Amino acid sequence: MSDQLRELPDQPSLRYLKLEAKRRLSAGEFATLHQAQLAIAREHGLSSWTALKARIEAVAPTSHALTQVRWVTSRFGTADTPEWTPPDEDELRRHFDDHYLGLLPPDWLSALLGTVARQLREDLADVRAEPLRLRARIADLRVEAATEPGPPYRLRTLRLYSLETKVDDPRVAAPAARASGAVPGEVSAVAADAFGELGLAGLIVAGDSGGGSVWVTARGWADLGQGEVLLPEHRFPVYSITKLVTAVVVLRLVADGRVRLDDPANAHLRTVRLADDAVTVRELLTHSGGVDNPGELFADRVPELVSVTGPVAACGGSRGTFAYGHGEYALLGQLIADVTGTGYVEAATRMVLEPLGMSDSWFPRTWPATAAVIGHRLTDEGLFEGVPAQVSAVPAVGGLWTTAADLVRFGLAWSSLLPGPLAREALRPQADRDGLGGQVGLGWMLMPPKDVAGHPGAGSGFSASLIIRPGRVGTGGGRTWVVLTNRQVAVEPLNERLVLPLT
Structure with missing residues (x-):
């Protein structure tokens, strides 16, 4: 020295x-x-x-974002102690702008920040501060913030999300990203950050540039064990996103007059019936029928539904109350088969996949042999290993395999398959799904304050999400985002940065 x-x-x-x-x-x-x-x-x-x-x-140059984040950490760092009192609305409005508090009302904001009080007591680290923006880490949370451009420089965005387990696998050094279409530069940057922060083996992000133009960026590995590079055209299982396809098929039957939304579902079911005769088609679509989940969700080969549910599906839940699950959509798949006189897969392919040009999408009965990715999990030592190759046991619940580009096409054009009023009904809030403004439509998960609709999908070794902005989506195009990973992680932080950027 x-x-x-x-x-x-x-x-x-x-x-x-x-x-x-x-x-x-x-x-x-x-x-x-x-x-x-x-x-x-x-x-x-x-x-x-x-x-x-x-x-x-x-x-250092003054960072208004850093100043505001330090207020948040000092004000909410003791929120889990008996003597703490929450800020009132006037105090919060001195630090958060009206737009932000319109998305997240004051009482919800205080409740959410209170859940991470322990982390907020730690010091900020890895700080990258600009006058109006901040990116940092606090404990095991990533912090992103941005303020309004002028005084009093209140926060217009604040995001806190968990960092994933550190990856120590020497094989995972990512090859150069592969792209299809004109990928926006900011998306490439977000994907590169998320790949490391979420601890991924492979990541695909896709979307549209307006007018139906689709772009896809792929990073990492389709099969880490074999050194197979991930490409935009690789197919992924998207699990519960399949429910949106199922919902559109049912709504096409409604448009054709073959089913009515408020019909008792048992009026149309033949092979498998519901234990509760009063449950309606609308309640099945909105996860409010009280139907029990199937006993088997994954299998080496797709079985017949009756072998999974029995001839009468139990309804042990509370009818009329939203409770996300898989039982309702298992029965909707059977309803589609019974009404059309064909299998669910044939009906979904004919009524949704083919009209939307989703030629790289299908419902395999066993794990695909070609152009399919391998699921991974991260061990406690930070090493990736493959997961068992099993498909969804119930195709209508989670059986769709697709490419990112095909899934964007679905997000852009699903409403073109329905009469306008019925498409709008699908996006109309039908039931509350949480205490934070989330609601459910006919298949779609809705967040009306943020003008966001979508659906997640996850299974062993995989995560996926499809998000649309309903206020910007129509038969002529709109905004759609798709995220696919071959490790099961929470991709919400990535979705937030794609759909609701800081600026």
Whole structure:
């Protein structure tokens, strides 16, 4: 260590000095990270690392986003203690703009921030602060924030989401991204960040540029064990997103006058019937029929539904109350088969996949042999391993395999298969699904304050999501986003950054 004092540059970077401390520790110059940080602080004429941090923060350009986030951490860091009192609406409006509090009302915001009080007591780390934007880490949470452009610089966006287990698999160094279509530059950047932050083996992000133009970007591996690079045209199982296809088939039967939404479902069921004769088709579509889940959700080969549910499907739930599950859609698949006189797969292919040009989508009865990705899970040691190759046991619930481009086509054009009033009814809130503004339509999961509709899909080794902006979607095109991964993780943070960017 030199005895000569070092001067801080005009725009000092704490992140750079942290990396220097880690580099010097790795080189064996110091026994502990604390010793390395203390030495760097003293080289700059300061008594401690804390003093060095304070000096850098004092001379750094003002970040209004950082100031507001520090208010959040100090105000809500004790929210899990008995003596804490929540801020009232006036106090919150001094720190969050009206648009943000329109998306997330004050009482909900306080409740949500209170759930992460323990993490908010930790120090911010890996801070990348600009005057109006912030990206940082606090404990095991990623923090992203942006303020309005002028005084009083209230927060217009604040996101907190969990960071995934660190990946230590030497095989996962990602190859160059492969793309199809004109991928927006900001999407490529978001996908690159998410690949590492979510701890993924492979990631596909897809969407549209208006006018029906579809783009796809793929990053990582389709099969890490075999070194097979992930391509835009690889097929994924999208599991519960299949329910949207099932819902559109049922709505086409409604449009044709063969089924009515408020008919008792048993009026149309033959092979498998419901234990409760009063459950309606609308209640099945909105997960409010109280139908029990099938006993088997995954299998090596798709069985007959009656072998999974029995001839009479139990209805042990509370009818009329939303409870997300798979039983309702298993019975809708049987209803489609009974009404059309064909199998569910044949009806869904003829009534949805073919009219929308989804030529790379289908319902395999066993695991596909070609152009299919392999699911992965992350071990406690941070290594990837493959998961058993099983398909959905109930095609109407989770049997669809598709490409990202085909799924975007569905998101853009599903409403073209229905009369306008019926398509609007599908996106009309039918029931509350949580205490945070979430509602359910006919198949679609809705968040009306954010003008967002969509559906997730997840199974062993895979996650998927399809999101549309209903206010911007019509038969002539709109906005649609698709995320596909071959590791089961929560992809909501990625969805937020794609659909509701910071600026």
